[in-house]
Amino acid sequence: MVKRTSHKGANCPVARPLDAIGDGWSLLIIRDAFDGLRRFGQFQKSLGVAKNILSARLNNLVEQGILRTVPASDGSPHQEYVLTDKGCGLFPVLVALRQWSEEYLFEPSETRARLVDRERGQPVAWLEIRSADGRALSPEDTMIVMQHGSNNARRL
Amino acid sequence: MVKRTSHKGANCPVARPLDAIGDGWSLLIIRDAFDGLRRFGQFQKSLGVAKNILSARLNNLVEQGILRTVPASDGSPHQEYVLTDKGCGLFPVLVALRQWSEEYLFEPSETRARLVDRERGQPVAWLEIRSADGRALSPEDTMIVMQHGSNNARRL
DNA sequence: CAACGTGGTTTCATTATGAAACCACGCCAG
DNA sequence: CTGGCGTGGTTTCATAATGAAACCACGTTG
Structure with a gap:
């Protein structure tokens, strides 16, 4: 399988977002983030997705500015994923x-x-x-x- | 690569559509259909996508009821792809x-x-x-x- | 008949997917 | 202190999906 085409430079507002959400899992992660899920394990449990896939998608969503990581709200040494303004949009x-x-x-x-x-x-x-x-x-x-x-x- | 997960049976309205549009090209095909494109060659030229990929996507969109095929409007022996009501939705x-x-x-x-x-x-x-x-x-x-x-x- | 246009299908090499094993780290109970 | 557990990954592996390019089928036209 050759590399998937990026629409990063597209001048079409339908094409450009597909680098961020044009796969089978990212919108589901975003849905769950709107629903208040924040922890890696929560997303994983909700979606039933392989951890390596989830990790890759979360990282892409962070890179695309849709999610950001914050220190865990319970004081544990972990990170949580929350929607940015761009993500809320x-x-x-x-x-x-x-x-x-x-x-x-x-x-x-x-x-x-x-x-x-x-x-x-x-x-x-x-x-x-x-x-x-x-x-x-x-x-x-x-x-x-x-x-x-x-x-x-x-x-x- | 193992088979991509289908969300066909999901009870979530965000998940279920992903079988139809959760890939890198289908929304772009639908965009072009809204813009009046109907012929295989038109989609291919607009998108610059490999013909085998386009064919697979068009067939899936027909199967999902988003596009349907009609005889070509110019009387030639070809078929055209047009949006269904579901697609227009x-x-x-x-x-x-x-x-x-x-x-x-x-x-x-x-x-x-x-x-x-x-x-x-x-x-x-x-x-x-x-x-x-x-x-x-x-x-x-x-x-x-x-x-x-x-x-x-x-x-x- | 050969060339062209159209709409595919097939072949091939590479990337992406998902299952499962493995790893790193912190915390807690015995 | 050590082993087990929970958490958040990373790595390995086998298969499907992607895109490039060649090939094919058919109808039309010069």
Whole structure:
């Protein structure tokens, strides 16, 4: 197997994050971090993943600035993994993914984990895609344009 | 390399979709499908990916119900790949991912592809996570609960 | 008929995955 | 003090997955 392609230099905001989360485990680690897990062993127990894989993924997430390590909160000589602001910024991605999955990947008869509002216990409201002036947008109402960097006014 | 773990039976809506999109290329194919690409060669040219990899990914996305094949729109004997409703349902996931990426993975000086409102050319509004009754929610305002299937009222 | 375009499939060498064994370190109980 | 336990890894091993490139099948066109 040759090396997986990196999208590090991609100018597309869909491509670039894939170096961080485009594998089978990283989003699950991030999900667990949102759920309060912090210790290597906690993640490992929750995910049932091989320790070498978990170690590699945790290290990549730290390197990508999504998680950081802090001294253990119980005073033991260990480290814990916590979300950075950048990591917390992934919350809407997880919400969107949850909503898609609940809609299309689960039957009504199936048990599933649900994200709810802590105060009321109600499911989080369905995400809406809107324009800057508030119109609801479908995919066909949108398009991709290239936005040049603010230091670079050249035309190609 | 032993076989990658499938999350097919997972009761978590973050885990389950990873069989469909938890790799380095599938979200990029879906992005391109939203952008109107339909032919094998178009995807291949856009992504610069090996044909065997592209073929495998397209086939998986068809199998997962995200893409379907239709006769080519130009009357040639070929097939095209188009998003299903289920595939179109991934739009908010892509929007969320774009917004996170633009916020955290790009410098102001960098050129990037932008998703805009076709009518006005304005960027799509920032996604908001809200409760059912309209309160803005941070990750700490939410929690995970298990929801049992509607055919299954047993308590564990 | 040969060349070209399209959509793959096959071959090959390398990397990534997951299972399991092994290691390092600190702590605690006997 | 020593052995066992818990924790957080690292290493080893066999297999699957990746990407590059060659090859193949088919339809169309000059």
